[in-house]
Amino acid sequence: MSLMNAHEALGQALAEEMQRDSRVLMFGEGVATKRKDLLEAFGPQRVRNTPLAEGIIAGTAAGAAATGLRPVADLLFAPFLCFAMDGIVNSAGKLRYMSGGQFEFPMVILAMTGGGWTVGAQHNHNIEAWFVHSPGLKVVMPSTPADFKGLMKAAIRDDNPVLFFMDMALGFEPGEVPEGEWIVPLGQAAIRREGTDLTLISYAKTVHTCLAAADALAGQGLSAEVIDLRTLKPLDEATLLASVRKTGRAIVVHEAGALCGVGAEVAALLSEKAFDALKAPLVRITGPDAPAPSSYALEQAFMPQPAAIAQAGLDLVQRDALVGR
Amino acid sequence: MSPAMSSASPAPSRLDLLAAMLRIRAYEERIVAFHDEGPFPHVCTSVGQEAAAVGVVSALRPDDQILTNHRSAGHLLARGADPGRLLAEVMGRSTGYCKGKSGTLHISAKELGVILTSTIVGGELSLAPGVALSRSMLGGEGIVVCFFGDGAACEGIFHESLNLASVWNLPVLYVCENNQWQAFVHRKETMTGDHVGPWAAAYGMDHLTVDGNDVEAVLEAATCAAAQVRQTRRPFLLEASTYRQRGHMEPHDQSYVDPAEIEAWLAKDPIDRLSARLLDAGELTPQGLEALRLQAREAMNAAAAFAQASPFPDPSELTTDVYA
Incomplete structure (x- = not known):
């Protein structure tokens, strides 16, 4: 083990x-300049x-x-992917299927996003769910070096x-x-903290x-389990279902907006496959349906x-007490 | 190996070129006939553009790779594709080149080196530098040929592709089939000037504009251009000035086209021009020409029968080949 930040870990x-x-x-843009x-x-x-x-x-x-070849392309900031959608979504994501399996696309697209650097909405936009919605692609968004x-x-x-996707606020945070x-298989979530009363589900910075x-x-006497999804597609359904069957309550937290986001997918999954285990409705705590601001206070x-997550957890458990479950 | 693929050396005869164009014409006419008979998938035919396809593809070697677009039948057939498997693909049958998962618009045939066909106008331009990068880094003498139209040349990705291919010294032969029409819009409404070829100068790239309805002229130009790309490992832009004789797609509609324009271009039909040349030179008799036409039609009737008799993919194929 050695201590390094996420940028150094990626470099390694x-x-x-x-x-x-x-x-x-x-x-990519500045790859040879920055990675001497x-x-x-x-x-x-x-x-x-x-x-x-x-x-291009x-x-x-x-x-x-x-x-x-097996390219890694660095596109810098996630909103820049709007210019890259055809190559990623229409070509890399679809041409294997459309050619009847004649081609494989072993490639990685790297991009930064997330609040914390006050860069504003054209450098910070958590668009990871767009790619979850596109066939043929896998999506990763880690939380630790x-x-x-x-x-x-x-x-x-x-x-x-x-x-x-790299949450840019995590780039310089050190970790072992x-x-x-050291390989972390795609599609495997991590339980960051075990608990019994409720499950907090997240990825990237909000873990x-x-x-x-x-x-x-x-401190309030409640035991919360924390799941780090790590890979958003394919989603680790087994880990999610096992945790929520144990706790009966779930809060999904992400910085991306709620509408049609990863939290919505997790809510649907739990409703479809663990409805009988749920003691309370699922709660989502997310960024708003607004462009990411650049002012520090707004960001x-x-x-x-x-505090908002903890309060939502307390409310969920108290709701149980009120309805007598 | 198909006759077309091995034809780079020695050069194909004029009769070979004619026969290849007649096969493409007969293939497209068979599709038109299907449309006349009843509902049939939409198809973007290449009628009128046969000389560009045959002339360029005849200049290539087996280890060269081709990227093409939605108007691809000419490129595929000139490369030696089986018309039965092409029609099967158009009709969504499991015997097609893509197991029925492409349809007419995106047919790739890796075994022929016709790869990554994209129907997103400009998609082929976006993919070509990466394919050429593989050729550069993984070895071999093959070059990459990218067919696109004047419509794609008006996409921003045209600039990005030619610029990158030039600054990275990639072996791409860009072939612009300027067929005067960009879907339902005449290129005069969307371009300054009549030709795309000179735009290459901005990228420090050599270029040539050729009469795209003269198959011998195209073959000669493409042979020179391909040799230059092969030798210099630098990109080249070849423009074939040609004409889309039918509407953007079948079923056919040219109600928005000036009849005088159609008439002027029909007088320059690539098959008629080469036929007249061969008849004048005594290399072909009218009976011989008719025999070639009949042969091509019969081949396409057999292809159609094969496609029609082929099964559809099993429904279980719906979600296969999504991930590797």
């Missing part, structure tokens, strides 16, 4: 995978700067992936296009990261918000906060 994952497999390459260590280790063929042109970066990743490394290695080795062959809320709830109000 990239270096290890590029060392392991000569087909892995990385390109990779450039020196693997040369300008495999570590490339690109024009500021997200459409994504299309090039898809074309290269389908013909034998260890997961940034392990999930990136798994994403590079996967034969499908993987959207890898295992050395060497830490949920852990803080769980601390607060413990803090935009992001889910521990």
